[in-house]
Amino acid sequence: MSAVQATGSTGSTGRRPAAKPPRRSPFAWLREHVVLILGILVLAYTFVPIAVVVLMSFNEPISEQSKIYEFNGFTLDNWLNPCEDPSMCSALGRSIEIGLLATLLATLLGTLAAFALVRHQFKGRSTSNLLIFMPMAAPEIVLGSSLLAMFVAAGLAGQLGFWTIFIAHVMFCLSFVVVTVRARLAGMDDALEQAAMDLYATPAQTFWKITFPLVFPGILGAAMLSFSLSFDDFIVTNLNSGNTTTFPMYVWGVSRRSVPMQINVVGTVMIVISLAIVLIGQSRARRQAA
Amino acid sequence: MSQAADKQAVERTGGSTTLGKDDHTTYDGLRLRALTKSFATFTAVDDLDLDVPRGSFFALLGPSGCGKTTTLRMVAGLETPTSGTILLAGDDITATKPYQRPVNTVFQSYALFPHLDIFENVAFGLRRRKQKNVESEVKEMLDLVELGPQARKRPAQLSGGQQQRVALARALINKPEVLLLDEPLGALDLKLRRSMQIELKRIQTEVGLTFIHVTHDQEEAMTMADTVAVMNKGVIEQMGAPADLYENPRSTFVANFLGQSNLIDGTVVGRSGDVVTMDMHGTPVSVPAGRSHTASERGWIGIRPEKVLIGAPGEALDAPGNTIPGGIVTDVSFFGVSTQYLVRMPWGQELQVFQQNTGRVTIFRKGDAVELSWRPEYAFLLDHAQDASAGADKVGADG
Ligand SMILES: Nc1ncnc2c1ncn2[C@@H]1O[C@H](COP(=O)(O)OP(=O)(O)O)[C@@H](O)[C@H]1O
Ligand SMILES: [Mg+2]
Numbered sequence: 001m002s003a004v005q006a007t008g009s010t011g012s013t014g015r016r017p018a019a020k021p022p023r024r025s026p027f028a029w030l031r032e033h034v035v036l037i038l039g040i041l042v043l044a045y046t047f048v049p050i051a052v053v054v055l056m057s058f059n060e061p062i063s064e065q066s067k068i069y070e071f072n073g074f075t076l077d078n079w080l081n082p083c084e085d086p087s088m089c090s091a092l093g094r095s096i097e098i099g100l101l102a103t104l105l106a107t108l109l110g111t112l113a114a115f116a117l118v119r120h121q122f123k124g125r126s127t128s129n130l131l132i133f134m135p136m137a138a139p140e141i142v143l144g145s146s147l148l149a150m151f152v153a154a155g156l157a158g159q160l161g162f163w164t165i166f167i168a169h170v171m172f173c174l175s176f177v178v179v180t181v182r183a184r185l186a187g188m189d190d191a192l193e194q195a196a197m198d199l200y201a202t203p204a205q206t207f208w209k210i211t212f213p214l215v216f217p218g219i220l221g222a223a224m225l226s227f228s229l230s231f232d233d234f235i236v237t238n239l240n241s242g243n244t245t246t247f248p249m250y251v252w253g254v255s256r257r258s259v260p261m262q263i264n265v266v267g268t269v270m271i272v273i274s275l276a277i278v279l280i281g282q283s284r285a286r287r288q289a290a
Numbered sequence: 291m292s293q294a295a296d297k298q299a300v301e302r303t304g305g306s307t308t309l310g311k312d313d314h315t316t317y318d319g320l321r322l323r324a325l326t327k328s329f330a331t332f333t334a335v336d337d338l339d340l341d342v343p344r345g346s347f348f349a350l351l352g353p354s355g356c357g358k359t360t361t362l363r364m365v366a367g368l369e370t371p372t373s374g375t376i377l378l379a380g381d382d383i384t385a386t387k388p389y390q391r392p393v394n395t396v397f398q399s400y401a402l403f404p405h406l407d408i409f410e411n412v413a414f415g416l417r418r419r420k421q422k423n424v425e426s427e428v429k430e431m432l433d434l435v436e437l438g439p440q441a442r443k444r445p446a447q448l449s450g451g452q453q454q455r456v457a458l459a460r461a462l463i464n465k466p467e468v469l470l471l472d473e474p475l476g477a478l479d480l481k482l483r484r485s486m487q488i489e490l491k492r493i494q495t496e497v498g499l500t501f502i503h504v505t506h507d508q509e510e511a512m513t514m515a516d517t518v519a520v521m522n523k524g525v526i527e528q529m530g531a532p533a534d535l536y537e538n539p540r541s542t543f544v545a546n547f548l549g550q551s552n553l554i555d556g557t558v559v560g561r562s563g564d565v566v567t568m569d570m571h572g573t574p575v576s577v578p579a580g581r582s583h584t585a586s587e588r589g590w591i592g593i594r595p596e597k598v599l600i601g602a603p604g605e606a607l608d609a610p611g612n613t614i615p616g617g618i619v620t621d622v623s624f625f626g627v628s629t630q631y632l633v634r635m636p637w638g639q640e641l642q643v644f645q646q647n648t649g650r651v652t653i654f655r656k657g658d659a660v661e662l663s664w665r666p667e668y669a670f671l672l673d674h675a676q677d678a679s680a681g682a683d684k685v686g687a688d689g
Binding site for chain 2: 189191192194195196197198199200201202205209210213214
């Protein structure tokens with residue numbers, strides 16, 4: 001910035017009339033915009049795969065022989081018949097179902113655990129704080145296989161399926177919920193709740209009028225994180241699923257044959273939903289600040 | 291009302307608490323008795339007795355960490371006392387919950403609810419108690435603190451001074467028996483602080499509630515309060531009207547923490563009637579008996595710098611006391627309204643002298659030989675066992 005100004009000022013001194021804009025070297029322009037250019041490149045890098053997914057959702061089906069993933073021609077067929085392969089839609093439904101249930105339970109338990117860890121002094125509190133990180137730190141393959149070993153040891157080898165997947169998902173989502181809600185809660189000034197009590201709010205009123213509304217964004221964020229973690233988990237799910245197929249497992253299965261273009265429709269819808277949630281959140285935050 | 295405060299101060303000066311149990315039910319102010327709060331390894335408030343007259347502007351003054359906040363929190367019910375009792379208008383409220391006490395607090399950090407607008411912040415207490423006329427009362431209160439137009443803004447959109455006024459309005463609207471203010475002006479810059487001090491005092495006079503104002507700023511305490519209690523290390527050192535505390539401090543801590551004092555080593559020569567005669571490094575000086583706070587043979591003779599008169603050797607100083615010769619000026623600071631000198635005395639001690647610039651005084655220069663004197667009735671005598679520098683390193687007193 002300062003370099004640009006220096007160039008500009010030397011250019012406008014002396015013989016040249018001041019009204020005439022100074023001539024600038026192309027390097028100066030580059031220097032001024034280097035951050036912007038880099039930013040655009042980085043964004044492009046992250047957006048290209050998304051753009052491909054959106055584009056492919058309008059692609060003509062790929063022929064069995066070619067097996068090359070390329071754009072054959074524009075069609076709306078994929079959007080009009082998303083469930084052309086019924087097994088895809090049933091896998092998708094199952095994933096959403098597991099995602100919602102696991103999110104519900106993990107968010108509930110995780111929020112309660114976070115409150116306990118932040119608000120109460122008890123024996124083993126610091127140990128619990130540490131142990132809560134374990135499922136996040138452990139490699140998924142280790143988590144998945146040890147869970148499987150546990151289910152088998154418990155005599156559930158024949159029952160692997162929907163409920164074992166659900167249990168596994170709640171397990172790994174829980175840590176993320178605890179960590180997210182705990183951070184929000186720890187960042188909250190204790191004096192707020194004390195002020196509420198000082199202003200004649202009973203403990204229950206204090207919780208519902210002050211604590212909960214202030215922690216809610218953290219809980220919501222944790223729930224969204226849980227759902228996306230559950231929705232796209234493959235490794236742990238695959239090990240504990242028995243004969244049940246979730247959406248990521250379906251994609252994995254068909255990717256070795258030809259991939260139905262409807263997968264891109266699902267992908268595009270997911271992207272649009274996430275984008276909508278982010279935009280709504282942002283506009284609400286902006287309205288509150290304004 | 292300031293008479294009540296004076297009377298209270300006299301009672302306190304008389305020694306330990308001698309009030310009987312039956313007096314408690316008739317006292318209409320806030321009364322703390324033997325209040326103690328110990329944390330795991332540390333006693334923050336130690337056997338504290340305090341009476342705050344109803345309707346007074348009461349300042350709790352002390353250095354940081356002396357237990358002021360802990361005391362307030364116990365009164366508000368946010369901290370459970372280790373022992374002792376809290377009585378409010380005759381009722382024992384020691385064991386009641388914060389939301390059951392007719393006490394409200396202006397928190398040091400303001401603690402405004404960030405998700406509620408200014409109106410709802412102020413209305414919070416009224417709504418919890420299912421009061422009627424919330425709308426009109428909140429409007430009235432917002433007008434009192436001049437925040438009417440900001441009613442629908444959120445706390446984060448206000449300046450520090452405005453947030454401070456919201457915190458005040460939010461507490462005040464409940465018309466508590468006692469309003470607790472924990473360093474409410476601490477986060478404001480000096481200029482804003484001065485104008486808020488006047489504002490607070492105006493509001494207190496207008497609403498007539500009991501204010502307990504905690505501060506570590508001695509100037510703030512003295513200008514605002516009817517009664518000041520000086521707190522140090524968990525106990526009240528002295529309590530009384532600001533002028534009484536300033537003119538007649540009872541401990542070296544109060545002498546140094548409230549303004550500045552020269553404390554000079556002296557030996558008692560005789561006590562007769564209402565005068566204590568002292569030998570101060572060879573010069574006989576006297577102190578009124580009512581301003582003597584030690585019974586031992588040695589003591590600190592105290593004199594405020596502005597009470598000390600300075601003159602050239604042989605010059606007649608307007609004081610009936612003895613002249614103390616042999617001073618050498620070691621430092622001169624010219625402040626316009628006054629000149630502040632440091633004078634080294636023959637016994638090695640440097641004394642502070644503030645001289646008013648009346649226009650008729652000579653301004654001395656560094657190295658000049660001078661004599662000092664003061665009127666005996668301005669001197670006070672303190673216990674020699676106390677640290678002469680206690681309270682001298684006041685923290686942040688007037689930024
Ligand atoms: N919850 C607590 N646990 C341990 N010590 C505390 C706690 N609260 C305050 N203290 C200690 O008690 C002393 C008095 O604190 P406080 O009342 O906040 O002082 P002040 O408000 O006068 O600055 C301080 O030394 C502080 O460290
Ligand atoms: Mg404090």
